[in-house]
Amino acid sequence: MSVLKTGLANPSRMRGIFRYLLHVQGQSEKRDVLERILSPDKLVEHLASEEKSKDKKSSHPMFNDAIRESIKCNLLIEEDEEVRINQNLPKDAINPQTGDKLLPDTFNHLFFTSENEDEEDFGRVCAWYLAQDIYDAPGTWEEVEKLISEQKVGDLKMTSNRFFSQMDDWMRYMGFAWGHTLAGKTVTVPDPTAYIKRNLQCLFNGEEEIKIKDFINRLTTQCPLFETGKFREEIEAQIGQRQTNYLSTTTAFALFRLQDEGDIELKRQSDTDLMILPKANNQVDDDGRISHIICKGDKS
Known part of the structure; x- marks a missing residue:
């Protein structure tokens, strides 16, 4: 399934995960830690309440979809429950000073030319x-x-x-x-x-x-x-x-x-x-x- 069909995996959410990882040590983080930071339970519960969802569990659908699509396109890599930026991307694309600015072109490469x-x-x-x-x-x-x-x-x-x-x-x-x-x-x-x-x-x-x-x-x-x-x-x-x-x-x-x-x-x-x-x-x-x-x- 492509990002076209995954409505919760929009540019801002995938960018948010990438921007966070750009600036942490080793450009990697445990998945559960990343989830708690970027998709707190209180936020998920609030959104579920607003939507009058019967399921009050913190399923973190926005975070999970964004992570899944980011991994599938090779922007990120997950191993042993740890998520990190793909270090095989061009150096400028993963440089904390330039990576966010170049992210639209990084997506172009990952989506269309790879x-x-x-x-x-x-x-x-x-x-x-x-x-x-x-x-x-x-x-x-x-x-x-x-x-x-x-x-x-x-x-x-x-x-x-x-x-x-x-x-x-x-x-x-x-x-x-x-x-x-x-x-x-x-x-x-x-x-x-x-x-x-x-x-x-x-x-x-x-x-x-x-x-x-x-x-x-x-x-x-x-x-x-x-x-x-x-x-x-x-x-x-x-x-x-x-x-x-x-x-x-x-x-x-x-x-x-x-x-x-x-x-x-x-x-x-x-x-x-x-x-x-x-x-x-x-x-x-x-x-x-x-x-x-x-x-x-x-x-x-």
Whole structure:
């Protein structure tokens, strides 16, 4: 079962356990000690009382689900009733000074690029949402349900509002979406600007200027939810392929935002290796035909 289907294993709970372990000696703790600290009996009893549960026992479902999913994705390891951070993760990912900041990218690796079969359903759902037209994307569960039916992608496993809520939480936390309130309703927007911005240094790898195709290839290698990635190709085979050399509107929108914010510059410097960024009117020359991307910020 993936985090998509485990409603109590949301980003904040899994992050809370990880943040605690980051700063304890040996980055490990006995499971029962960890449970008492992060999920006290009084809190569990209070929640059970609020929900008028007949079972007043402290079963710690939120803690147990979050621990289980954290272990299953290899963020944490449990041996002999002791839970510890996986020391095989990159050093920066488990450094107390940087680990929490890098956690969204650590989850991206553990969920989508490490051959994690449990999260393939989740990967397809995220790729499907990023493949939608950002200017007309479904922002609520009702709109998502309708579009899934229209596009005939029922095998996405997105069968309830609970699953949509879980997708929403995780995509926002990992930087693939954001939300706002419209006419009293919470609306989600598929926009990977935050993810790409957070990873610009890694994508440029110290270079000042690279071809846009090389940039997208690096982006896809790092996160297969994007164009030509494993999950995106599976989805596009069902809902329709993009035109050759076109980016999706979500990726294009993110690049336009990053250009407006001064992080990158989009240029047409040659007529070879062009990619076309849709909805580009008045944003770049040549109707969105781009050959190179320039890093304007810190490249180190």
